[in-house]
Amino acid sequence: GENVEQHPSTLSVQEGDSAVIKCTYSDSASNYFPWYKQELGKGPQLIIDIRSNVGEKKDQRIAVTLNKTAKHFSLHITETQPEDSAVYFCAAGSNYQLIWGAGTKLIIKP
Amino acid sequence: DAEITQSPRHKITETGRQVTLACHQTWNHNNMFWYRQDLGHGLRLIHYSYGVHDTNKGEVSDGYSVSRSNTEDLPLTLESAASSQTSVYFCASSVGGTTEAFFGQGTRLTVV
Numbered sequence: 729g730e731n732v733e734q735h736p737s738t739l740s741v742q743e744g745d746s747a748v749i750k751c752t753y754s755d756s757a758s759n760y761f762p763w764y765k766q767e768l769g770k771g772p773q774l775i776i777d778i779r780s781n782v783g784e785k786k787d788q789r790i791a792v793t794l795n796k797t798a799k800h801f802s803l804h805i806t807e808t809q810p811e812d813s814a815v816y817f818c819a820a821g822s823n824y825q826l827i828w829g830a831g832t833k834l835i836i837k838p
Numbered sequence: 839d840a841e842i843t844q845s846p847r848h849k850i851t852e853t854g855r856q857v858t859l860a861c862h863q864t865w866n867h868n869n870m871f872w873y874r875q876d877l878g879h880g881l882r883l884i885h886y887s888y889g890v891h892d893t894n895k896g897e898v899s900d901g902y903s904v905s906r907s908n909t910e911d912l913p914l915t916l917e918s919a920a921s922s923q924t925s926v927y928f929c930a931s932s933v934g935g936t937t938e939a940f941f942g943q944g945t946r947l948t949v950v
Contacts, residue, residue: 729897734880737878759936760936762938769943769944770943770944771928771930771941771942771943771944772881772928772941773941774938774939777938779936817880817881819881821936822936823936825883825886826883826939828880828881828882829880830878830879830880831880
């Protein structure tokens with residue numbers, strides 16, 4: 729079946745440095761790629777999304793890039809802060825269904 | 839403010855019992871989803887609904903059922919709880935298609 733692979737499973741970076749999380753998808757029909765952030769004890773929350781007609785999207789310290797040919801997309805967080813510590817999920821889909829990555833635990837070291 | 843709420847937040851039940859988890863949204867969204875979250879598996883779709891009286895199976899639907907009698911609610915029923923169904927369950931809703939999904943706070947279910 730269709731799947732989304734997400735790497736790394738855990739990422740530890742120094743406060744102020746950049747963090748990059750990568751996802752690869754298998755369904756070539758996918759045209760929507762959201763990223764969600766999940767804080768401890770809470771449900772996931774959308775932080776940024778990108779559609780297949782766009783190669784890059786940026787929102788303040790967060791950016792997402794998409795390479796449809798290679799079927800991969802990445803989340804970039806610059807100038808990381810303690811509040812960025814969380815689990816991040818990527819997803820890929822079309823129509824009404826999303827396939828989710830397994831998640832990346834991001835740890836920001838002071 | 840519009841919101842999506844799940845109840846209960848925590849539940850312990852015995853193997854073989856029927857369990858129902860509630861999900862209520864005030865966004866007036868057509869789409870509602872149930873996911874389970876297990877370590878190393880991310881979010882896996884159990885059932886989803888595109889509107890009243892519509893229900894569809896997701897990738898891990900065995901042992902679960904849902905019904906949609908109104909726009910606001912999508913209860914998830916475990917017909918006969920099994921230890922393999924111990925998990926954290928999330929309900930979500932969205933306007934439609936490929937748009938932002940809003941998640942509830944989750945229900946931690948333990949089957950003993």
